[in-house]
Amino acid sequence: MSTEQHEISLDQQVALKGAAQRLAEHFSGTFNKETIERFLVSSYDEFADRATLTNFLPLLAERFAKQRLQALARVEGHGSDGKPIVLFLCVHNAGRSQMALGFFNHHARDRAVAWSGGSEPGTQINPSAIEAMAERGIDITEEYPKPWTEEIVSAADVVVTMGCGDACPYYPGKRYEDWELDDPAGKSVEDVRPVRDEIERRVLELLDELVAVSAKG
Structure with a gap:
């Protein structure tokens, strides 16, 4: 397996x-080998630079490929667990959207699913955001800055933007919320x-609303 843009080592x-x-194995019966490899390679290229x-x-x-394929499966109607999906977007996907x-x-x-992304993803999570979240007993060190992709935005029920302005994707008919928050950078x-x-505070408010709507069917 090789990428179109980058040389990769044997390991x-x-x-x-x-x-x-x-x-x-995870997507057996949903996507073929070619689709899976295409998403894996393009995901590799997203981070390599x-x-x-x-x-x-x-x-x-x-x-990242797994998340994108889960999104594509939902968009294409390959089964759904009915859980609402929220996508949090900011510029670098290193602070606000990661805390959210x-x-x-x-x-x-x-009860619900959340993803995050950035219009210009950074290289690491903001250390101050990591420490601030750790004070609340939440570890975000396993997360990583990543871009948004068409299938991920399409699969989301709610898109929450935080400071990315016109760079954030807009899909007609989708629910959007813009949270004006100071950039922790x-x-x-x-x-x-x-x-x-x-x-x-805003996450809890949104979650309560989504869970209530989901419970009503």
């Missing part, structure tokens, strides 16, 4: 083949805390 090729096999630790590229590609994702997953449990933990708390 990474082996890792990508293993990832493709796991994805094929800005990766600081290339050893993790196959893992990031696998995780962390709070949403923490409070939603298995370059701020201390002390300065990030008020942003964090406001994000949690």
